Amino acid sequence: MDPTVAEYIRRTVLKMPKDEIKMMLQKWGFLSETQLQTLNFHQIKDNISQEVVQLCEENSADIKQAAALDIIYNHIYQNKRMWSVYQMKKSGEEVEYFDIADFKKKFKRRIRSALKNVTITFKEYEDNAIWIRVAWGTPYKKPNQYKPSYVVYHSQTPYVFISASMLKSNLPLLCQALLVASNYHDIREMELRSHSLNSLKDIVFKRYSQNFQTYTPKPLQEGNVEPENADIRIIHENGSEKERIHRLNQEIFGSGPQPKLEFAQYKLETMFKSGPKMDVLNKKEPFRCLVKFSSPHLLESLKSLAPAGMADAPLSPLLTCIPHKARNYFKIREKKESFVSP
C-alpha cells in the first residue's frame, strides 16, 4: 500500500471521536466485519488508527478507498466546514432526465481535461444529495489529500453547496465541471454562507416555516396566557404592546423553528443623518460601516430582540429578509427611505 495513503487513512481515523470510529468504519464497508472484530477499540486512538492501517494493508487500500472514508467523516461532521451556496441557471425550460452515471462521467472528464492530478470521489445519500470530493494537485504535484473541496448537489435543484478549503484558482474549473455535468449554462455564488449545511438547504429549498398569514381561531398562542389568579385588578403592564410584538414576530418569522445561521454581515454605505438637535457630521459622503451579527442561532436570537425590549417591532427588513432573500451578506446603499442591495 502506498505509504501516503496509509498515512492519510491513519490521520483520518485520528480525527474521529473514539466512540464513533467503529460506526464510521462500518459505514465505510471496506474492512470486513471479521476484520473489525479484531480491532481493540479500548486502547488509545493512536493505536487504534495503526491497527486500522494494518488491516487496510491486508486489503491493499488505495487512495479511492481512503477518499471514501474521508467523505464519510465529513458527511457526519459537515458542520465543521464553512459552506457557500451557488445557484445554477438553465437556458431552456426543458426538464431533463437526470442520469447520475452521465453526470459523474462528464464531471470527471471536464476536470481531468484541465488537470490530470486530481482525486475525484462521489457518494450518493438518501436525501438525493450527491457528495463530491475533489483533491487538487498541480501539473507537477500529486493531489493534496488534506485540503480537498467538497461539493453537495441535489440533482432536482439548481443549487450547489461548496466547501472550498483550497486555492481560489481551482474554483472556476470546479464550477465549469458542475455546469457541464449537470447541463446548466451559468453559475453564480450567492451571498449566503454558514457552517450549518442543513440550514442553508432549509433556506434555499424553502423548507422552513414561512410567514404565511394563517388563520387561528384563538387570538393568542402560548406565551401570553391569561394569568391563573382571579384577581382582575392585576393586569400585565404593557400587555397590549407585548401582544402586538408577539403577533408581529409570528407574522414575520412564522411559528416554526428558524434555519440555523451563525452570522449576518452588512456593509453599510449610507449617509449619516444627525438627529434634529445635534450639530454634528453632515458630510456628503457615506458613513462607511461594517456590521456583523453573530450568534449560535442568529435568527432565533433576532426574533427574541423585540420581546426583550432591545429592538422595535417590527424588526428592520434588513434582518427579517435573510431567509427569504437567501442571503447573509449585504451591501446597503442609500436610496431615499429604503435600501438597495445589489
Added chain:
Amino acid sequence: ENADPQKTAFVLRKAWTLYSVTPLYRFRRSRLSEYARLLSAFIAAEKQKGLAVEVGVELDIKVALSSLADLRGSELDQAALLVQLSSRSRASSKNSEDKLVWSGWFCSMFGDDLSENVPENFTCLPLFLTHGAESYTSLVGSWFQKTFDCCFRRLAISPLNLSWMVAMWAGYKLERAASAVELVFSVPRLSQPLDISYAIHPEDAKALWDTVQKTPGEITQGEVDVFMDCLCAHFHRHFKIHLSAAKLVKVSTGIASAHCDGIVKILHSQHLPGVLMLLTELAISQIQ
C-alpha cells in the same frame, strides 16, 4: 515622556491583563536582584508542593526584575518595575536559550492622585499588567502580596470607560492604513446570545468625532455621550435595534484595543503614555 522605543517595544502588540495594586510597603529599588532570588525560590518551592505550573515538562524558572525609568509620566511617578519569568528545560543543553514564559510589569503614569496621599514607606505603582499563563500570575502575585503587603484586583473596564477610550482614540491623527474603529456589543440574556460588531471606517469615525469635540486637547463626558448617541442612532436607523441597551464589551482602534474583562493591547508607542495614563487612572479609582 520620550521613552526609548527599544525599551518599551515589549509592551506593544501584546494582550495585557490588567490589575490594580495597592501601594507596596518597604519596597527598595536597590534590592531587585535579591527580590528576584527570593521570588525564584518561592516559585520553586510552590512547584515542589505540587502546584506544578507545567505538567510533564521539567522546567527551571528564572526570575529577572528590572526598573524601566522611561515608563513613567513625570518625576513624581515611580519608574516601572518589570518582572520576567524565563524557563530553560532541564533536558536541553546548557547552551540553549532561555525562553520567556511570562512577563508582568508595575507602572504609574501620572498617578499623583495616589502617590500624593501615601505615607513614606509606600511605593505607588497602581497598575499591573501581565502576559502569560494565569498560574504564573498567581504565583508572582502571591509573593508580592506576602512580601510587600499589597493587594491585587482584576481591573474590569466599564462600558462607560470603554466609550471614553473609543471616542478618544478615534479622534487621534490617522496613520496611512489605519484599522477600523470597532465596537463590540453583547446581548447575553436572550434565548440565544447575540454579539454585534460595529466597525466604522477610521476616517469617518474621526470626522464624526471632530465635529463633536469642541475644544482640542479636552474631552468632556457630554461629548463622549453625543459621539456614542450618534453611532447608536445610525445603527438604529438601519436595524431598529437599541444598541444603548446592549453591553459594550470591547473597543478596538488603530491605536489600541480594550476589553471589559480588563485586557488591553497597545499598538503604537506614540500613544503609549496616553493609554497608560488612562489605565493608571482606572486602577487608582479601583483602589480608592
